[in-house]
Amino acid sequence: MAKKVALLQGNEACALGALYAGCSFFGGYPITPSTEVAEVMSKELPKTGGKFIQMEDEIAAMASILGASLTGAKVLTATSGPGISLKQELIGYACIAEIPCVIVNVMRGGPSTGMPTGPSQSDVMQAKWGTHGDHPAIALVPASCQEIFSETVRAFNLAEIYRMPVQILLDEINGHMRERIEFPEPGELEVIDRQQPTVSPADYKPFDDSQGDIPPLASFGSEYRYHVTGLNKAADGFPTAKPELVDAEERRQLRKIEANRADIEKNEEYLTDDAEFIVVAYGTISRSARYAVDVLRKEGIKAGLFRPITLWPFPEARMAELANQVKAIVVPEMNLGQMILEVERVTRRVCPVEGIGRVDGEPITPAQIVAKVKEVL
Amino acid sequence: MAFDYEQYLRPGKLPHIWCPGCGHGIVMKGLIRAMDTCGLEKNNTAIVSGIGCASRLPGYVDFNTLHTAHGRAAAFATGIKMAKPEMDVLVVGGDGDGVAIGGNHFIHACRRNIDMTYVLLNNYIYGMTGGQFSPCTPVGAKASTTPYGNPDPTFDIAKLAIGAGATFVARTTAFHATQIDKLIAAGLRHKGMAIIEVLDDCPTAYGRRNKFRSVIDMMKRLKEIAVPIKAAAHMTPEQLEGKVLTGILHQEERPEYCEQYQQVIASAQGD
Amino acid sequence: MSSPKVEIIESYCKGCSICVEFCPTDVFEMDGFLAKVVRPEACTKCMQCELRCPDFAVKVH
Numbered sequence: 127m128a129k130k131v132a133l134l135q136g137n138e139a140c141a142l143g144a145l146y147a148g149c150s151f152f153g154g155y156p157i158t159p160s161t162e163v164a165e166v167m168s169k170e171l172p173k174t175g176g177k178f179i180q181m182e183d184e185i186a187a188m189a190s191i192l193g194a195s196l197t198g199a200k201v202l203t204a205t206s207g208p209g210i211s212l213k214q215e216l217i218g219y220a221c222i223a224e225i226p227c228v229i230v231n232v233m234r235g236g237p238s239t240g241m242p243t244g245p246s247q248s249d250v251m252q253a254k255w256g257t258h259g260d261h262p263a264i265a266l267v268p269a270s271c272q273e274i275f276s277e278t279v280r281a282f283n284l285a286e287i288y289r290m291p292v293q294i295l296l297d298e299i300n301g302h303m304r305e306r307i308e309f310p311e312p313g314e315l316e317v318i319d320r321q322q323p324t325v326s327p328a329d330y331k332p333f334d335d336s337q338g339d340i341p342p343l344a345s346f347g348s349e350y351r352y353h354v355t356g357l358n359k360a361a362d363g364f365p366t367a368k369p370e371l372v373d374a375e376e377r378r379q380l381r382k383i384e385a386n387r388a389d390i391e392k393n394e395e396y397l398t399d400d401a402e403f404i405v406v407a408y409g410t411i412s413r414s415a416r417y418a419v420d421v422l423r424k425e426g427i428k429a430g431l432f433r434p435i436t437l438w439p440f441p442e443a444r445m446a447e448l449a450n451q452v453k454a455i456v457v458p459e460m461n462l463g464q465m466i467l468e469v470e471r472v473t474r475r476v477c478p479v480e481g482i483g484r485v486d487g488e489p490i491t492p493a494q495i496v497a498k499v500k501e502v503l
Numbered sequence: 504m505a506f507d508y509e510q511y512l513r514p515g516k517l518p519h520i521w522c523p524g525c526g527h528g529i530v531m532k533g534l535i536r537a538m539d540t541c542g543l544e545k546n547n548t549a550i551v552s553g554i555g556c557a558s559r560l561p562g563y564v565d566f567n568t569l570h571t572a573h574g575r576a577a578a579f580a581t582g583i584k585m586a587k588p589e590m591d592v593l594v595v596g597g598d599g600d601g602v603a604i605g606g607n608h609f610i611h612a613c614r615r616n617i618d619m620t621y622v623l624l625n626n627y628i629y630g631m632t633g634g635q636f637s638p639c640t641p642v643g644a645k646a647s648t649t650p651y652g653n654p655d656p657t658f659d660i661a662k663l664a665i666g667a668g669a670t671f672v673a674r675t676t677a678f679h680a681t682q683i684d685k686l687i688a689a690g691l692r693h694k695g696m697a698i699i700e701v702l703d704d705c706p707t708a709y710g711r712r713n714k715f716r717s718v719i720d721m722m723k724r725l726k727e728i729a730v731p732i733k734a735a736a737h738m739t740p741e742q743l744e745g746k747v748l749t750g751i752l753h754q755e756e757r758p759e760y761c762e763q764y765q766q767v768i769a770s771a772q773g774d
Numbered sequence: 775m776s777s778p779k780v781e782i783i784e785s786y787c788k789g790c791s792i793c794v795e796f797c798p799t800d801v802f803e804m805d806g807f808l809a810k811v812v813r814p815e816a817c818t819k820c821m822q823c824e825l826r827c828p829d830f831a832v833k834v835h
Contacts, residue, residue: 151586172771177585177764182611186578189571189608193551193582196569197590201582219572346549346567347587353513353562355570364516364562505824505833517786517830524790528828680825706790719795722826 129308136300137204139271139307140230141166143278144202146310147317149228150176151199153190155183155209158242159298160232163204184212188229192216195225196354198320198345200282204230207240210249210256217291218257219356221379224333224343226285226320228278230294232301233460235487244487245298247409250464253293254438260376262383264390265293265438267408271305276315277435283318284390288382289340295437297460299410299489323350333375334361339382383439392435393444397423401430403499404452406445406469408434411458411490418495429499437465442472449473454502458482458490478502511535511545516563521556522630524718526677526703526725530624531560533683533701534595540684541691548591551580553605556631556705557597557624574605577612580619588761591691594621599629599637602658606638613667613696617760620690620697623660624677626705634708645712664698665753671697672753676725677704679749689751695759702729702747778817779835782809786831793823793832 134142141163144152152171154164168178177194181187184205191201205213210231220227233249235241249256253265264284268277278294285292323330323342332352334341341361344350357365358372366372383390396416398404403422407415412433422429432448434441445468449455454477457466462483470479480502484490512535521527538548548566552558554573561568567590571579576594584592594612601609601623612619628646629635636646638658646653664672671693673686683701690697704710704721715721732750735743780801782793789807799816802809802823809832823832 151582153582169771172764172768175768175772179581179585179764181578181581182607185575186581186608186611189575189578190582190585192571193569193579193584194586195582196567197583197587199586215572216575346569346583347547347590349546351546351565351567353568353570355562356572357570505835508830512830518788519829521828523788523829524792525828528830529826532825532828532830677828678826680822718790718792722792722796 129311131306131308133304134271134307135162135302135304136271136274136296137162137232137302138166139275140204140278140294140296141170143275144228144282145170145174146275146315147200147279147282148319149200149202149282150174151191151194151201152178153181153187153194153201153203155181155187155205157184157206157209159234159301160204160206160230163230167202184209185216188213188216191227192220192225195227196346198348200226200286202228202230204232206232206234207236207249208238210252214257218259218261220291221257221261222356222358223354224289224379226289226343227291228281228285228294229291230296233295233297235485241487243298245410245489246460246485247295247297247411248461248464248485249295250437250459250461253295260380262288262290262379263438264288264290264383264436265295267295267435267437269300269409269412269433271300271303272307273435274300275307276310279315279317283316286318286320287340288386289343290382295409297410327351331361332363333359335378339378339385387439390436390439391441393441394433394435396431396433398430398432398448400428401451402428402453403456403502404430404432404448405456405458405495405499406432406465407458408437408465411460414490414492415458415495417492418499421492421496422499427499427503440468440472445469445472449476452477454478454480456480456482456495456498456502458495458498460484460490506536508532508535511539511564513563513565519563520559522707524704524706524721525556526626527557527560527624529677529680530622530683530701530703531563533680534622534687535564536684537687537691540688543591543691547589548593549580549583550593550595551576551583552594553596553600555597555600555629557595558600560595574600574603575608576600577605577608577621581612581615581617584617584619584761585764588618592619594619596623597630598623598625598627598639598660602660602663603638610663610667613664613669613698615760616668616670616695616757618694618696620687620699622687623698623700624703625660625700626703626709628705628709630705630708634712660700661698661752668696669698669753670695670755670757671751673698673751674700674702674747675749676702676729678722678725679729682749686751693754695757777815778819780811780814780817780823781833781835782811783831783833784808786829788829790828792826792828796826797823
């Protein structure tokens with residue numbers, strides 16, 4: 127039987143991907159260019175018995191999904207630049223209290239109100255460092271509408287497995303762009319549900335790491351009762367200021383990511399095997415980069431594309447390997463130099479790393495990338 | 504007969520962090536008695552707070568408890584209640600947490616008339632940070648950030664809640680211990696947003712800056728300023744000067760938010 | 775009927791003196807920084823002390 131197909135916006139594909147993953151609660155606040163995610167959820171969620179709520183502000187939207195997640199629901203919110211800035215404190219709360227949730231950030235120009243209807247990729251560093259303190263971060267950067275659907279499903283899986291917030295970074299272009307997508311059949315994409323505790327309620331500790339770095343999270347309203355706080359806490363969930371406990375907790379939270387990079391990282395490589403020049407690009411701009419690589423290859427220049435689909439944690443090992451292979455790396459991004467800082471850091475500048483930055487609300491064109499590669503030849 | 508608070512307290516957590524003479528402990532005991540009266544089940548109840556002295560209350564009681572970020576308790580609680588309407592959801596917190604940094608969430612939770620019980624402990628001050636003025640600090644009062652007296656007008660929390668749409672609004676004081684549990688119990692039984700403001704004392708951060716010589720002075724003041732709403736009906740404006748009304752100040756029936764959303768689900772599913 | 779037993783849990787008492795002040799029959803007195811039961815026989819079991827003790831330190835049995 128032919129698969130069901132549709133012509134969908136990226137934002138719509140994101141919402142439908144969330145439903146596929148079993149999302150049953152959305153808390154949001156209107157903001158351009160992410161609003162279609164909320165609109166689709168307001169229409170589709172109640173059909174499944176799920177709940178949609180438009181909260182009074184961005185912070186409340188974030189708070190509402192964390193409350194809902196603690197009852198066992200898979201939860202989503204969607205926002206854009208200013209909204210993600212407002213949500214940062216509670217993203218940190220979700221990190222320290224280890225509450226699964228998915229946050230879509232359809233990136234727009236900034237800072238401040240910036241260019242609400244213009245695309246950007248300027249929240250790369252905010253997705254990693256936006257909230258205060260040391261904390262784990264996962265951010266996914268799909269490029270096409272089909273991939274937005276499937277990566278949204280993966281975002282929910284990662285949030286539930288690693289018990290933490292996962293951000294999906296779209297931009298005004300792929301959020302609003304329409305493409306044909308094929309809907310996966312139920313069961314075709316893996317959907318992972320939250321691990322439940324198996325100990326007796328009396329023995330349950332919400333942050334007990336004796337069985338591993340990711341303790342199971344019980345649901346409010348179940349037979350398990352526990353305390354949640356944004357303070358540094360001991361295994362039983364209650365606040366502590368004991369240096370050894372705080373240190374162990376903070377390191378465990380980072381270890382959730384570092385020890386599981388193989389599971390979390392995801393890249394696409396295009397013509398990198400024999401590449402002498404590599405373009406490193408993500409999201410919408412990776413599409414321009416792929417086209418540029420084809421153009422360069424036709425001209426006899428051995429170019430390739432390295433495309434992180436998981437942007438955080440950054441694919442350090444593979445990026446470093448590639449840097450040893452090539453003569454130069456070009457990093458086009460719709461900001462004035464964010465991911466390029468990571469590329470420079472992990473490659474230790476064994477080869478030249480050149481950026482193309484653009485913040486005028488226009489995408490970086492293949493011609494710009496071709497020209498830059500030729501410049502560094 | 505002594506009330507058995509221990510059955511609702513997490514073992515090993517007392518003594519609590521509150522200062523000598525702080526009324527928060529009196530309110531916590533009233534809250535426990537009210538939950539006992541209403542037969543709230545521990546597993547089926549969530550108590551949510553923000554940040555501040557009063558917001559440490561949930562850590563002591565054996566329910567599902569959530570100590571969130573400053574001001575955000577009502578928004579977290581809304582998520583819990585929406586996602587699992589069969590749970591009993593309470594919010595506790597102070598005046599700065601509830602109506603300053605959390606003011607927006609406070610009024611919108613009232614507007615939605617979501618079925619929660621919000622116990623707001625108003626001690627006129629930010630205690631945990633050392634005594635800065637709050638939206639409830641009286642005009643002229645001294646705080647660590649009003650060394651020349653407070654120039655800011657105050658919120659009347661009950662009027663704010665009524666204006667925002669809460670369908671049950673009550674007020675009492677930490678002195679009136681038995682009224683605390685009666686009003687909270689009435690709020691728990693009420694279907695919709697119930698706000699119970701408890702005027703409280705902060706001897707450490709407020710009292711010593713504002714010519715209260717002792718905890719007892721502060722408690723006596725709470726006793727003196729409280730006027731039951733029924734008695735107030737027979738008093739002149741002059742007699743009511745400087746007084747606060749106590750008891751159930753407002754109660755009405757209005758559709759509850761989660762029930763309204765069930766109609767959304769029914770419409771979406773084409774019922 | 776046996777007379778009421780008034781108990782103070784010393785490890786909880788913070789010495790605020792609320793029980794001392796508001797007991798209508800002067801069952802308590804301050805003893806340094808702690809409240810102390812000095813006239814248990816005067817207790818009428820009105821429970822005002824237990825209700826108002828902020829520290830869960832007073833119990834009337």
